[in-house]
Amino acid sequence: MPSSVPTFDDLISSCATAVHLEMRDSYAVDYEEGPFAQWRAGFRHDPADRASWWRPWLDVIQDTAERGAAVKRARIVSEPVSEYTRFLYDGTFTNVAAGEQVRWLPRRQASDIALPGNDFWLFDDQWVHWNHFSGDGASLGEEITDAPAAAKLCADAFRTVWERATPHEHFTTG
Incomplete structure (x- = not known):
């Protein structure tokens, strides 16, 4: 990756907005052990x-939200x-407690x-951080781009999803 491409940590620590779209029904499920x-x-x-239940990821989200992002x-x-x-739903209160909507x-x-073909983070409507997964949800890595067409697709998709979606506190899993 060229040095001109920021890392995820660079992006989340300096952004004004960070949006994340998840579209899978499961991610690397370990049925034998783990959370x-x-x-x-x-x-x-x-x-x-x-x-x-507090963990390092929640520190990142809290720090990001507390600086006004x-x-x-x-x-x-x-x-x-x-x-x-x-x-996921049962544990989402931790994300909300850290400052995530x-x-x-x-x-x-x-x-x-x-919708794009992959889950993503979008920072400041400019930088897309793609998350690539196998069919069973195992992470296959990431890719970061500032390609204008990709950023626009992600921004438009996220805005539409966000407008239609139900806030966590009002959503039920049945």
């Missing part, structure tokens, strides 16, 4: 016990929602939206 397996076994984070995440989800989506859009309401 998803613990959730399946009945574990739920206690919102009152912040020390037990808008951080928004939208998730397009199938209905009925997958077990993994319920897992989160909305959910049922996939059937996204049919007429021109």
Whole structure:
């Protein structure tokens, strides 16, 4: 990657806006161990016990929001929602506590939206950070571009999704 392309850390630490669109119903699910397996076994984070669920990623989001940047995440989800989506939903209060705004859009309401082929972060409507995944949700890496057509596609898609989506506090997983 050329040195003129900023890293994700550079972008999130200096942006005025950061938006993230997630479009998969699961991401690298480990059914045997880890947070998803613990959730399946009945574990739920206690919102009152912040020390037990706070993690470094939430520090990044909190720092970004506290310096005045808008951080928004939208998730397009199938209905009925997958077990993994319920897992994500149950843990989303941590993102909100860190200062992120989160909305959910049922996939059937996204049919007429021109969406990119991959999940992305978009910084200041200019830099796109693509997230590439395998069919089973394993991360295949990232790509960062400031190609104007890609940035416009992502900005337009995110705005439309955001307008249609339901804020986290009003969304239910059924």
